[in-house]
Amino acid sequence: QKEVEQDPGPLSVPEGAIVSLNCTYSNSAFQYFMWYRQYSRKGPELLMYTYSSGNKEDGRFTAQVDKSSKYISLFIRDSQPSDSATYLCAMTAVQGGSEKLVFGKGTKLTVNP
Amino acid sequence: NAGVTQTPKFRILKIGQSMTLQCTQDMNHNYMYWYRQDPGMGLKLIYYSVGAGITDKGEVPNGYNVSRSTTEDFPLRLELAAPSQTSVYFCASREVSFGAGETQYFGPGTRLLVL
Numbered sequence: 001q002k003e004v005e006q007d008p009g010p011l012s013v014p015e016g017a018i019v020s021l022n023c024t025y026s027n028s029a030f031q032y033f034m035w036y037r038q039y040s041r042k043g044p045e046l047l048m049y050t051y052s053s054g055n056k057e058d059g060r061f062t063a064q065v066d067k068s069s070k071y072i073s074l075f076i077r078d079s080q081p082s083d084s085a086t087y088l089c090a091m092t093a094v095q096g097g098s099e100k101l102v103f104g105k106g107t108k109l110t111v112n113p
Numbered sequence: 114n115a116g117v118t119q120t121p122k123f124r125i126l127k128i129g130q131s132m133t134l135q136c137t138q139d140m141n142h143n144y145m146y147w148y149r150q151d152p153g154m155g156l157k158l159i160y161y162s163v164g165a166g167i168t169d170k171g172e173v174p175n176g177y178n179v180s181r182s183t184t185e186d187f188p189l190r191l192e193l194a195a196p197s198q199t200s201v202y203f204c205a206s207r208e209v210s211f212g213a214g215e216t217q218y219f220g221p222g223t224r225l226l227v228l
Contacts, residue, residue, distance in 0.1 A: 046217065098169075
């Protein structure tokens with residue numbers, strides 16, 4: 001089983017739809033959970049991060065973490081064409097005195113006007 | 114404040130050639146990283162550095178070398194290019210901030226094609 005699993009999509013939705021992006025993980029040592037957005041031919045940019053179970057909201061974006069189920073989600077409300085990008089989940093753990101950062105493979109999202 | 118800059122943006126190499134990918138950050142970050150991103154494969158860590166003079170291997174270090182003589186610069190060296198090294202390379206930096214998690218800042222990437 002891979003440490004981080006992310007459905008690669010692609011995902012295509014109409015403008016205004018609610019989008020749900022998900023990742024599962026197997027390593028219970030992961031402490032910090034991030035979502036990055038990557039536009040085509042650009043570097044990833046941090047969208048949200050959280051370190052506790054529950055929800056964190058930022059505008060139209062909500063990050064959800066369920067540590068008991070080893071499951072994280074990113075919800076996008078009222079999706080816009082400008083949200084079209086690849087979304088990568090990432091998570092970190094400190095093991096053996098060093099940090100470990102693992103990315104999901106990314107989900108490509110297209111929001112159609 | 115330019116953030117993380119990378120040069121070149123695009124390069125074609127012949128098998129066996131060498132090159133250095135440059136990365137510079139002006140945010141005085143201690144942590145710097147090199148990733149490669151293959152289509153549909155996410156980001157894989159090649160090398161990272163926790164400060165000037167300190168580097169360590171990541172998940173896929175074979176065929177690459179790094180150095181960190183200053184806080185600002187973290188070049189990645191390919192000694193004998195192989196087709197398997199065709200990829201997009203991203204440099205990233207992070208401020209060590211306890212409790213802030215991995216707030217990494219990425220450069221725009223270098224597209225490398227090895228023929």
